[in-house]
Amino acid sequence: MGKITKRLLSLLVVSSIVISTAACSGSKDESAETATPETEVANKEKVEFKDISTNIRGNKTPTQEQKDEVNNTMNDTYLGDLFEQKIPQDYSAYPYKKDVTLNVWMPADPQIPDMNNHAVQKQVEKLTGIKVNFITPPVGQEADAFTLMISSGELPDIIINPERYPGGLEAGVNDGAYLDLTDKMEKYAPNYTAWRNSDETRRKTTVTDSGKLLGFYGIAPYSEWTWFGMLIKKEALEKTGMEVPNTIEEWHAFLKKCKEVGYSEPLNYGSTYGQIFTGIINGAFGVWDWTFLDGNGKVAWGPAQPKAKEYLATMQQWNKEGLLNRDWATADFNQRMASAISGKTAVMMDSPDTMWSYWKQQNNIDFVGALNPVLNAGDQSATTYKNFKRTGRAAAITTKCKDVEAAMAWLDFNYSKKGWEILNYGEYGTMHLIDENGKPYFPEDSYIYKDPDGQPVATTLLKYRMHSWPDIRDEHNSNPLIVAKGSYSGEIRKYWTENMDTSMAVPPITFTQEEASREAELGNQLSTLRGEYFAKIIMGELPVDAYDKFLSEAKKMGLDEFLSIHQAALDRYNQR
Known part of the structure; x- marks a missing residue:
């Protein structure tokens, strides 16, 4: 062999x-x-x-x-x-x-x-x-x-x-x-x-x-530019008579009002994109989706942060109140898009490029972008996404x-x-x-824009050009969903990028051959553990206090070793 x-x-x-x-x-x-x-x-x-x-x-x-x-x-x-x-x-x-x-x-x-x-x-x-x-x-x-x-x-x-x-x-x-x-x-x-x-x-x-x-x-x-975040149908703002929310409390009030005016599942929480853990809502609590840089520039693990129980309690309440799509734990992309264009959904956690195609171009639904929620008024919106x-x-x-x-x-x-x-x-x-x-x-x-075969732009951007390739990618100027006449997805992405703190983003580090297998082993175990506990707590199948057992199990599983591997890789990256 x-x-x-x-x-x-x-x-x-x-x-x-x-x-x-x-x-x-x-x-x-x-x-x-x-x-x-x-x-x-x-x-x-x-x-x-x-x-x-x-x-x-x-x-x-x-x-x-x-x-x-x-x-x-x-x-x-x-x-x-x-x-x-x-x-x-x-x-x-x-x-x-x-x-x-x-x-x-x-x-x-x-x-x-x-x-x-x-x-x-x-x-x-x-x-x-x-x-x-x-x-x-x-x-x-x-x-x-x-x-x-x-x-x-x-x-x-x-x-x-x-x-x-x-x-x-x-x-x-x-x-x-x-x-x-x-x-x-x-x-x-x-x-x-x-x-x-x-x-x-x-x-x-x-x-x-x-x-x-x-x-x-x-x-x-x-x-x-940042490519993923909170997107709100303009008609939802009009029907509720409310402004674009900023704090978690404002978001809660807005989603409840959306439900009152007819949006049966106002927030499409998603699943396969990993929206639960992308730092959009949980980031307001400092509970980032995975690794991030703390205030001292050291690698930390989002799910283990102090306000995790507060975040989980909030999402459990929102889920109980019917503010999330009922299939958030299982929905695939096509199911999410079908819900998006229906009267159920008021807010998507997604890419404005994608939603410009599905909402505006194909269904004439206007929308606006909102900064990632914050916990307290005056806090700066933040994200762990940064393009290097x-x-x-x-x-x-x-x-x-x-x-x-x-x-x-x-x-x-x-x-x-x-x-x-x-x-x-x-x-x-x-x-x-x-x-x-x-x-x-x-x-x-x-x-x-006018494909002889009648394909939408979301398809032609792949059919007639290379969208993701080993090359000099000129996304801001050559993504047809951004530069199309009437498109405002680029404006939303630029707005997000210029108004959200990214200081906690981890750069593209690499692991040694010895580190890689151990990192993968620990990462898979921690990811599975997090997914199971967080999903069950949010769905109400476990109490919020079950988080304490989750954290204990994560530490026994090797969380400290996992972080030490990432810290060593970050130290080497900083010395390049």
């Missing part, structure tokens, strides 16, 4: 595969961290293009010849510099010098049935000269498929979402599944190297604690890759200026145009 198989099987005894949201990042390697966006890889000539900006910028009716020039060549002279740091423009690796087809494994998306026919990926293949064969397991079978793939040793060239490996990317490298790319990045991934090094946050969140570069991460030009310019997905190259240089070139294109345009905005002409300043945008007749 091979090294990978032995380790995988031993870890699976500990827990099911945990998808880490932490970044593999680390201490600064001075020899490899001096690149700038203008750096050219040694011994490669810079590719020069004829300036076509006067023909493309501001052109609302491009000719076929102009479309071909934009879509079928690397010419990017018409694109402006929109961000503080310039996006790299190294195209010297394309078209790739050899005929190669890369196998890329990735989880399936139910709204993208066949990645091999995705328009953006076909365009990338044409421009780079690198063919790709996507391997996607059936939806819902990703974990089992990943386990079988790793344990068999039959690896593809590239794996998307490689953090699925027990222990994360670093464990995958140590076990011989993934390649350590540290010594190859500067030579074979000049765009990624330049982009990640052009900003300290991007650099810090894409390198391991030991200074290694193990994969390609989705890294943005900015810290993305790490976003989208990651990719790792496996030890079975047949052409590592080609794999790196294919991924590196995503971090070039041309790659940024295509992956975020799709095809020029049918999807996007370029304004007078060189900024891509979706015109009103774009396929994004």
Whole structure:
């Protein structure tokens, strides 16, 4: 039995595969961290293009010849510099010098049935000269498929979402599944190297604690806005005659009034998104959903905080009064959306992008965003969500890759200026145009908004562009749900971001191989314990005082050890 198989099987005894949201990042390697966006890889000539900006910028009716020039060549002279740091423009690796087809494994998306026919990926293949064969397991079978793939040793060239490996990317490298790319990045991934090094946050969140570069991460030009919170139907405010609530007491009064005027289940509390523990309501009590930074900058566990019983008593009362949706413990996404558009619901805990599609666009229901509740008037609203310019997905190259240089070139294109345009905005002409300043945008007749197949924007944003990918994700400008005519979801997200304290947010830390399995074991046990106790207490199946037993069991289970593992990882992150 091979090294990978032995380790995988031993870890699976500990827990099911945990998808880490932490970044593999680390201490600064001075020899490899001096690149700038203008750096050219040694011994490669810079590719020069004829300036076509006067023909493309501001052109609302491009000719076929102009479309071909934009879509079928690397010419990017018409694109402006929109961000503080310039996006790299190294195209010297394309078209790739050899005929190669890369196998890329990735989880399936139910709204993208066949990645091999995705328009953006076909365009990338044409421009780079690198063919790709996507391997996607059936939806819902990703974990089992990943386990079988790793344990068999039959690896593809590239794996998307490689953090699925027990222990994360670093464990995958140590076990011989993934390649350590540290010594190859500067030579074979000049765009990624330049982009990640052009900003300290991007650099810090894409390198391991030991200074290694193990994969390609989705890294943005900015810290993305908060994406999840309290959303209220405007008609509910009108019917109740009340203002947007702020304190827990005000929220209680508002929800009771909503019930009086006809909303039978006014607050959609949700389940599968984890709304119970996202720090929206519980955060008012300092009972954050998971780990957070306390006032001293140390890692603490939200469910173990002093006001947890007060929070649980509040939610138990709200549930008893019928202020929550009755199926909050079991409802899936489709059930939640069906409730949202019905007359039952007045308030959603969700993304304003999603609700702009379901509420406003599809059902003409206007809504407003509310800051996370606070316990006392005058307290600052807060959230443990903070974007550290790490976003989208990651990719790792496996030890079975047949052409590592080609794999790196294919991924590196995503971090070039041309790659940024295509992956975020799709095809020029049918999807996007370029304004007078060189900024891509979706015109009103774009396929994004007027799909020939009649799909809603919530689907076309995945169908015609890459929404979550190892690339330079330009969420604020290229998410069609945000930038659509009449959309105010971006305004809500920006409002939340600018008016909520995020000082307690934990950055994307990583664990050592030894820490990872123990952290996963303890984390799974604590999560299960929390879920069972909190849900039963809120539903009234257990008294609020049962929390004392919960806390005792959590400590016996190894809560202190769990926190010490996180604190050690945070200390290393701070030293990167």
